[in-house]
Amino acid sequence: MTPFNIPPIDQNAQALARRRWDNLTKPLGSLGVLEDLGIRVAGMTGSPTPTIRRKVIFTVAADHGVALEGVSAYPQEVTAQMVANFLKGGAAINVLARHAGAEVMVVDAGVAGPSAAMDGLIVSKIRPGTGNFAREPAMDRSEAEQVIESGIRTFQKIHRKEPVDLVGLGDMGIGNTTASAALTALLTGSPVAEVTGRGTGVTDQILLNKIRVIELALSRHRPNPEDPIDCLTKVGGLEIGFLAGIALAAAQARVPVVLDGFITSAAGLLACRLAPALPGYLIASHRSVEPGHGILLRAMRLQPLLDLQMRLGEGTGAALSFFLIEASLKLLSEMATFSEAGVSEKGQ
Amino acid sequence: MTPFNIPPIDQNAQALARRRWDNLTKPLGSLGVLEDLGIRVAGMTGSPTPTIRRKVIFTVAADHGVALEGVSAYPQEVTAQMVANFLKGGAAINVLARHAGAEVMVVDAGVAGPSAAMDGLIVSKIRPGTGNFAREPAMDRSEAEQVIESGIRTFQKIHRKEPVDLVGLGDMGIGNTTASAALTALLTGSPVAEVTGRGTGVTDQILLNKIRVIELALSRHRPNPEDPIDCLTKVGGLEIGFLAGIALAAAQARVPVVLDGFITSAAGLLACRLAPALPGYLIASHRSVEPGHGILLRAMRLQPLLDLQMRLGEGTGAALSFFLIEASLKLLSEMATFSEAGVSEKGQ
Numbered sequence: 001m002t003p004f005n006i007p008p009i010d011q012n013a014q015a016l017a018r019r020r021w022d023n024l025t026k027p028l029g030s031l032g033v034l035e036d037l038g039i040r041v042a043g044m045t046g047s048p049t050p051t052i053r054r055k056v057i058f059t060v061a062a063d064h065g066v067a068l069e070g071v072s073a074y075p076q077e078v079t080a081q082m083v084a085n086f087l088k089g090g091a092a093i094n095v096l097a098r099h100a101g102a103e104v105m106v107v108d109a110g111v112a113g114p115s116a117a118m119d120g121l122i123v124s125k126i127r128p129g130t131g132n133f134a135r136e137p138a139m140d141r142s143e144a145e146q147v148i149e150s151g152i153r154t155f156q157k158i159h160r161k162e163p164v165d166l167v168g169l170g171d172m173g174i175g176n177t178t179a180s181a182a183l184t185a186l187l188t189g190s191p192v193a194e195v196t197g198r199g200t201g202v203t204d205q206i207l208l209n210k211i212r213v214i215e216l217a218l219s220r221h222r223p224n225p226e227d228p229i230d231c232l233t234k235v236g237g238l239e240i241g242f243l244a245g246i247a248l249a250a251a252q253a254r255v256p257v258v259l260d261g262f263i264t265s266a267a268g269l270l271a272c273r274l275a276p277a278l279p280g281y282l283i284a285s286h287r288s289v290e291p292g293h294g295i296l297l298r299a300m301r302l303q304p305l306l307d308l309q310m311r312l313g314e315g316t317g318a319a320l321s322f323f324l325i326e327a328s329l330k331l332l333s334e335m336a337t338f339s340e341a342g343v344s345e346k347g348q
Numbered sequence: 349m350t351p352f353n354i355p356p357i358d359q360n361a362q363a364l365a366r367r368r369w370d371n372l373t374k375p376l377g378s379l380g381v382l383e384d385l386g387i388r389v390a391g392m393t394g395s396p397t398p399t400i401r402r403k404v405i406f407t408v409a410a411d412h413g414v415a416l417e418g419v420s421a422y423p424q425e426v427t428a429q430m431v432a433n434f435l436k437g438g439a440a441i442n443v444l445a446r447h448a449g450a451e452v453m454v455v456d457a458g459v460a461g462p463s464a465a466m467d468g469l470i471v472s473k474i475r476p477g478t479g480n481f482a483r484e485p486a487m488d489r490s491e492a493e494q495v496i497e498s499g500i501r502t503f504q505k506i507h508r509k510e511p512v513d514l515v516g517l518g519d520m521g522i523g524n525t526t527a528s529a530a531l532t533a534l535l536t537g538s539p540v541a542e543v544t545g546r547g548t549g550v551t552d553q554i555l556l557n558k559i560r561v562i563e564l565a566l567s568r569h570r571p572n573p574e575d576p577i578d579c580l581t582k583v584g585g586l587e588i589g590f591l592a593g594i595a596l597a598a599a600q601a602r603v604p605v606v607l608d609g610f611i612t613s614a615a616g617l618l619a620c621r622l623a624p625a626l627p628g629y630l631i632a633s634h635r636s637v638e639p640g641h642g643i644l645l646r647a648m649r650l651q652p653l654l655d656l657q658m659r660l661g662e663g664t665g666a667a668l669s670f671f672l673i674e675a676s677l678k679l680l681s682e683m684a685t686f687s688e689a690g691v692s693e694k695g696q
Binding site: 025029031032033034075077082084088090095099200201305306307310311312320323326327330334340344345346 | 372373374375376377378379380381382421422423425426429430432433436438439440443444446447547548549637653654655656657658659660664668671672674675678679682683684688689690691692693694
């Protein structure tokens, strides 16, 4: 695989942003998390007053062979149906991206069956869904490498055509919380039962089955937790690999990457294991209801901006957080300083 | 004072909104807090799919005689200086309101000295700042009634001219966390030390003095906690009374009212004591760092949408939450249903 040269965070831009916050007409530190966020983005982009023009959310879809084990409340065909819904603009991510002024790029990274013959779909189908990892590895090692490379190349191509200033990651795939829980258990060393949740809303019985399926798969395939490609190969997902690639390519180009919920954060942690400098470029948009999500965020030392008890995916949390990220940067750039506004500074 | 006829929440609109959420192309309940929010706004407005056109944030400024007791880190003249900053568009609230597509209405409800001779200022100065409640009541009872009435009439006039769909409350006033802490202690029966915080960022010593000043004022003036007007009279603030009036008038017109932080929530609880149906029309935008804020929100049974460790006021938290409120309503109105999109519903 291509080596990942992720540039170091720009400490100088961070120091300048920090100094600017302290000169703006507000009590010191009173914008809380928004101040930290502005400083972080300054470090990512290398500008003390970053500006955001083009915002893109990648909603990456793929199917999961493990869905055959009855781990989801929805039938597998919903993945393809939702891809069509994304392309028609009727899904939650379409509404929220419009509201946030962001583009949605819909990717078929391995949906079962033929790709939707619809305008706007990015087709990068290495295989039509993963193998059922209850029985066989999810994919071959070469496929795992290939799907990450596809994510990288897709981002690079889009960014070369017209620079992207903010990237959001989104996912769709019936069964993908099962793959994400398996990866989370592996990459963080957590018990499967602690990182496995109800996904789209399964019953107690299905949840127990889901945990059992993951435990069996891990003991059958014995993925090497020190080898992220091996983890992706054996229990991963095609959208997860593709999203990891997007994150790596965006960070390489100094573009902030906004995680959504559980699936995109599993992709994020996988990518961090491939490039240890990556967390500096990641922003956690929200805390999902999925129990494994908090564990992934802690592993990346990220604090989510929102906690709205959401568990939808698609990039919906990322889209909501775009507004907050832009708010932070606009405050940093547009607020008057004490001297510009003729406001007295703190007395004591 | 005028009686407050706040209409009951529309249960039918709420039921229709709830049913619509369940038919949209997403797992049941997966939009979490945004679903509850949409249902609440449906009940307030009486429409199952409410739309927001005109958004207004009222940033209401006034001075506090108690600032003479050294309870703030900033000198009193900052109130008037910040009013000028609001009118020039350089403050945090201006940046965030522009970002959220909202208007900022700046009100001088009792700033010390002459009002700024600047376009756009709404002057409603019953008196130039409150009395120092360490020594004398903050205002007369008739002034307290008058300032609430001014808030009511100001909202009604603006709403009559061009209907407002979403109201945010904001505040500015050196010393106003001291008045708000006094009101919070009174209206919730909490110990002064538990509801008093560092405001704009005072030292330990000033914080102890602030607590002492409030305790002395409460024992000197003995405001009747069952009589909200008496509380406002003795230890309140002019912006607090005005903001209470705006909240009452907006709810009367079925317009959702978004609280900001500690000061606007003290105004909110004061207004709730005047009109017990008011909480149904209130939305808590964020949880402020001020320790009394959570106590006020619990008294109104409100859950904040955001927790960004902010403590700025001006309406900044309200402006940030406007994006989430609109996101909820756009999702409710614009998402495709399962049948429209041809997506299979939940199997189990």
